[in-house]
Amino acid sequence: MNDHKKTIEALIFASDFPLSEKKIAEIVGDLNENDAGGIIKEIQQEFKELDRGFLLEKVAGGYEFITRKEYSGIINRLMAGRRKNRLSRAALETLALIAYNQPITRVDIDKVRGVDSGGPLRTLLERKLISIAGREKAPGRPLIYKTTDDFLRYLGLDSIDELPKTEEIEDILQNDKISEELEIEQLSVESGDSGEEEVRQDN
Amino acid sequence: MSYQIKLNVFEGPYDLLLFLIRKGEVDIYDIPIAKITKEYLEYIEFLKSLDLEIAGEFIVVAATLMRIKAKMLLPVYIDDDEEAEDPRFELVQNLLEYQRIKDASFRLQELETERRNCFPRGKETVFDSEAEEEDDDYYLEQVSVYELIRAFNAVIKKDPEKSFHYIEPWPFTIEEQMDKILKKLDETDKISFNDHFVKLNETIVIVLNFLALLELVNKRIIRIGQAQPFHDIWIYKAKK
CATH class of the missing domain: 1.10.10.10 (Winged helix-like DNA-binding domain superfamily/Winged helix DNA-binding domain)
Structure with a gap:
């Protein structure tokens, strides 16, 4: 043993x-x-x-x-300049859409985001956070996308079930303020990896 | 001149609409369509005044808003058994769905931030890889016109306005500046947008350089990339 x-x-x-x-x-x-x-x-x-x-x-x-x-x-000092960037807002939105609605076609992604998602999709594919799951049995047989194991690893999740649950719409609307604050934070945080205050409990 | 910042905040037309709705503190289920349409169109006009090409997606939503507005002005014949459908219904559904995904994307970002504090042993695909050494702009996202304009504004502001002016022939051409940029790219593999423009001292040279840059991009001789919004923009030679 x-x-x-x-x-x-x-x-x-x-x-x-x-x-x-x-x-x-x-x-x-x-x-x-x-x-x-x-x-x-x-x-x-x-x-x-x-x-x-x-x-x-x-x-x-x-x-x-x-x-x-x-x-x-301290490790960031060792890795200086060798780490990949954080995902952009567009990439995160696209990734969230795929994660919660997979498998999903590009048309459906574009429809929800209201903008073209070609760029973010390419970034996510290159970073292997998503992959092509096949083609939908619909006219034109569009490609469908899903998240990968690298996606789980990138976010530190064990399985897709560990994704934070999407709240009821009403809750989200009440949380608007929080998102707004995050947006502002986002502008000022840039790429700084240090200064993260939250400490996650390891299990 | 705070508009440069604003331009970058919106990921798309829904994002802009949600912003206007929030700003006006109105109920998303009862959007005052005339007011929101007006504000939305004002924003589009503002973009036009900057000579920016307006993304087609923004126009589509503008058209949707105006169609809804028109529908709401028309008298509705209400059948006794049927309830008239609110013309805003579909748009509101879209907005709610977008809001849901936007919210989810912030949670993913929180996870990303948290996870980036932990380094796994061994080689991990999400971190540095050989692919990146060969191609270190691998993960750079495409630069939008907004980003370029913003960067341009930033450098042009550094040039203090001269209090006098007289006309004289200037010995600069776009072609010449294009050559200079390319020559520089022969020496190093990438040029920082800021570094490059800061070294230029005359407004006209800055303008010509910017035009030269656009021309080179258009001809696909060079490429431009940016790690994140508001970061420096990098200029690369396009791969053959």
Whole structure:
């Protein structure tokens, strides 16, 4: 058992994508998914208790080591100029539409946004946050888009079910003020990665 | 001259409409269509006064607004069993749907912000990749006319107005400025819009440079990109 623990730890450490229990069981051989899951929970707990600079997190259906958010400032110094930009408003709107309504055609995206979404769609495809899910069985057989595992990983979600629920329309209208404030914030924040005050509880 | 900022705030006609509705503190289910249409058209006129080409989407919504306004002026024959449909209904549905997605996009942005504080081990596709080293403007979004005008205004304002003027032939041509830009691009692979224009000291040279820039873009000899709204604009050689 102890040996399995080290094996799994090593596998997750070496992997360049989040490793699922299934994949681990497949590679290790004499281990089933359930046991793998149990061992991963143990490792997760240990890392948390050891209070290291990083944690083992579940994301996009698998597990990966990520640094604690407290160190984002210092790591950004290491990564200076090598990080991809945040998504633009247009890209975020398009991504939100796809995430909540997938699979969806470009025509439907344009209709809701009221503007052409060709540019943002290209950006999202290039960044592999969305992919083409096929073609709709409608006249012209338009392409339909869906979100990818990279999308989940980009937002730190385990599965699409973890997306924040869209509230009832009435609630949203009451929240107009909040969006307005965010808009203003957006203008001033620019690309600054530091200065994020919110601290998420790791689990 | 705060309009440059405003132009960038709206993602599209619905965004503008929602802004007007919010600004006027009116009920979205009971939009005073005459008032909103007037304000909307004023904005479009304002864009025109800047000699900006108005995106077709804005015109479509303007036409919709005017159609609704006309419909509301006409007397409606009300059948006893049928309730007359509010001509605003469809537009309101569109606006609500857009508002919903806009709201969702802000939540995604919150998640993005949070997640960007955590760095995973190993290579992650959303971060730096080989693809980017080869093509470091990979993720830049297209620059809109608004962005260009804004950047242009910013540099032209840096030139203090001269209190005198006399006419003299100036030895500059657009072609010459185009050559200069291209020569510069031979030396470095990208030029910062601000850096480039700040170094120019005469208004006419700035104007000519801007025209040269537009001409080069039009001829697809160079490309321009910007990381984010309000950021510097980069000038690149177009790939063959």
